[in-house]
Amino acid sequence: MSLHRIFTVEELATDESFRRWVMAPTPELDRYWQQWLQQNADRAGVAVRARELVQAVHEIYKDDLSDDMLRHEIAEITRIAGERKAEGRVPFYHRAIWRAAAVLLLTGGLSWLYYTSHNTVAPSGTGQKITLASEMVIKTNATEVEMTVLLSDNSVATLAKGSSIRYPRQFSANERRIYLTGEAFFDVTKNPEQPFLVYTSETVTKVLGTSFRIKAFEGDNTEMVAVKTGRVSVYAKKEYETSQGSIPAGVILNPNQQVVFNRKDNKLEKSGIANPVLLAESAVQKEQVFDDRPVAEAFDALAKAYGISIAYQPETLSNCMISAQFNEENLKQRLNAICQAIGAGYDMEDDRVVISSKGCN
Amino acid sequence: MNQDEHISNASELNIRLWQRFKAGDAEALGQLAQTHYRALYNYATKFSSDPDFIRDSIQELYLELWERRNFLSETAFVKSYLLKALRHKLIKESIRLKRFHEPQTAIFDTEPSDPSIETNIIEDEHIRFRNGHLKRIISLLSKRQQEIIYLRFYQNLDNEDIASVMGLGRQSVSNLLYRTLKEIKDIWAPAEFFWVLLFLLS
Numbered sequence: 001m002s003l004h005r006i007f008t009v010e011e012l013a014t015d016e017s018f019r020r021w022v023m024a025p026t027p028e029l030d031r032y033w034q035q036w037l038q039q040n041a042d043r044a045g046v047a048v049r050a051r052e053l054v055q056a057v058h059e060i061y062k063d064d065l066s067d068d069m070l071r072h073e074i075a076e077i078t079r080i081a082g083e084r085k086a087e088g089r090v091p092f093y094h095r096a097i098w099r100a101a102a103v104l105l106l107t108g109g110l111s112w113l114y115y116t117s118h119n120t121v122a123p124s125g126t127g128q129k130i131t132l133a134s135e136m137v138i139k140t141n142a143t144e145v146e147m148t149v150l151l152s153d154n155s156v157a158t159l160a161k162g163s164s165i166r167y168p169r170q171f172s173a174n175e176r177r178i179y180l181t182g183e184a185f186f187d188v189t190k191n192p193e194q195p196f197l198v199y200t201s202e203t204v205t206k207v208l209g210t211s212f213r214i215k216a217f218e219g220d221n222t223e224m225v226a227v228k229t230g231r232v233s234v235y236a237k238k239e240y241e242t243s244q245g246s247i248p249a250g251v252i253l254n255p256n257q258q259v260v261f262n263r264k265d266n267k268l269e270k271s272g273i274a275n276p277v278l279l280a281e282s283a284v285q286k287e288q289v290f291d292d293r294p295v296a297e298a299f300d301a302l303a304k305a306y307g308i309s310i311a312y313q314p315e316t317l318s319n320c321m322i323s324a325q326f327n328e329e330n331l332k333q334r335l336n337a338i339c340q341a342i343g344a345g346y347d348m349e350d351d352r353v354v355i356s357s358k359g360c361n
Numbered sequence: 362m363n364q365d366e367h368i369s370n371a372s373e374l375n376i377r378l379w380q381r382f383k384a385g386d387a388e389a390l391g392q393l394a395q396t397h398y399r400a401l402y403n404y405a406t407k408f409s410s411d412p413d414f415i416r417d418s419i420q421e422l423y424l425e426l427w428e429r430r431n432f433l434s435e436t437a438f439v440k441s442y443l444l445k446a447l448r449h450k451l452i453k454e455s456i457r458l459k460r461f462h463e464p465q466t467a468i469f470d471t472e473p474s475d476p477s478i479e480t481n482i483i484e485d486e487h488i489r490f491r492n493g494h495l496k497r498i499i500s501l502l503s504k505r506q507q508e509i510i511y512l513r514f515y516q517n518l519d520n521e522d523i524a525s526v527m528g529l530g531r532q533s534v535s536n537l538l539y540r541t542l543k544e545i546k547d548i549w550a551p552a553e554f555f556w557v558l559l560f561l562l563s
Contacts, residue, residue: 057514078391192414
């Protein structure tokens with residue numbers, strides 16, 4: 001180490017060796033800086049201030065990240081990256097949709113990024129229906145095929161046959177609560193301030209924004225929750241409800257993990273996911289290819305494929321063309337991709353998707 | 362060991378790590394993520410108090426880099442670039458949350474006004490009598506001033522990197538930093554001045 005003369009508080013406080021001496025001194029650093037102080041006795045006052053500055057800033061801005069948590073997070077990043085690579089899925093997208101394609105490859109967990117920049121939809125003036133916000137809506141899938149249900153927070157539930165969900169027409173401010181009987185895949189819009197809770201007869205699943213499947217048919221001995229993206233907490237319902245106020249003991253699931261609740265011994269058992277089909281929104285692959293087609297055509301095709309209605313203004317969209325290819329993407333991922341490509345936004349209201357766009361040039 | 366040799370060994374290791382990352386080695390991503398994870402996490406806690414949200418955001422940031430690895434250059438993993446990308450991500454989200462009328466608890470924000478520290482200090486009886494406890498002085502700075510002090514003295518970035526992270530001109534960073542340090546200096550009496558001085562010289 002060479003002895004260099006440093007003259008200001010700022011220079012000292014940003015010198016790597018000085019900072020290490022203040023924060024994590026070693027005998028070697030001690031020797032060096034004591035020697036420095038003797039040779040620069042006129043700088044002792046500056047050194048004291050620099051020392052206090054470094055310490056103060058580290059005390060004010062300290063955080064609570066433990067070594068364990070750090071190791072866990074790095075392991076998670078490594079694991080998920082490895083899995084994404086193994087999937088080896090590289091769909092082909094035309095240039096117009098390239099930016100959107102990047103979003104798709106990152107899976108639906110990123111959809112919140114999209115809303116932050118594009119959600120400019122004003123409440124559309126369709127009918128002044130007077131409804132109680134707390135009024136419960138019940139959707140039951142009595143058909144032989146899957147049913148797509150659009151929720152008011154822009155989340156999507158895909159109901160398997162013979163399944164039903166119940167939820168308030170408008171979610172309360174501090175949570176989004178849904179009751180499920182049977183099986184459904186959820187693609188949830190991220191909102192850390194308003195957790196999304198799925199109640200079944202035996203479990204409560206809590207998420208901030210993610211996609212996952214729950215299987216909880218009455219009469220089955222087990223219930224199952226499987227996670228595709230994001231982080232999910234699953235609790236035995238009894239424990240969740242008796243622990244109001246304190247934090248209930250539950251199981252945290254990361255992507256590609258599942259938990260099975262066994263009714264007989266009232267226990268949650270966590271494992272990897274054996275059957276990747278569980279992680280698809282739909283059991284039937286809905287392949288769609290749009291090669292430089294009017295975007296209205298794409299919306300109509302989407303509406304048909306998912307059995308939902310999509311409202312848009314044909315005149316505004318008349319100049320918008322789209323090129324895209326979808327295989328395993330969820331409904332929300334498809335909507336995000338198309339809307340982002342044409343600079344539009346969307347909202348889910350009254351069981352339909354409402355597109356807002358200023359048109360294309 | 363010779364200083365130059367030390368440096369060339371270190372950078373050679375990085376080149377190898379970089380090549381493994383480019384070739385799709387997930388372990389290499391993990392090692393690259395490890396380098397600045399603490400710095401990123403700490404910075405994020407100044408914008409959000411939700412640890413789950415912070416961990417998800419950083420995870421997403423690195424997985425985005427992973428998905429785009431074929432198009433990236435080494436600079437993507439430079440600390441100031443990562444801090445900038447994360448800041449952008451977090452602010453976007455907090456703007457969205459404002460739409461939901463959520464209370465803002467962020468320590469830093471994008472508020473452009475910087476009232477002189479004296480305006481804040483006049484209100485603060487404590488500091489007038491104690492005359493200059495550093496931690497208290499810093500906490501009374503404007504959010505933008507605090508962020509500059511934080512990036513300079515916690516993250517140890519230079520003015521150019523601070524300008525890039527905060528999206529300001531280099532000259533404005535240098536002016537604001539100068540003014541802030543001067544304001545601090547004017548009212549700061551080091552708490553343990555004499556005691557530490559004696560200790561250091563003994």
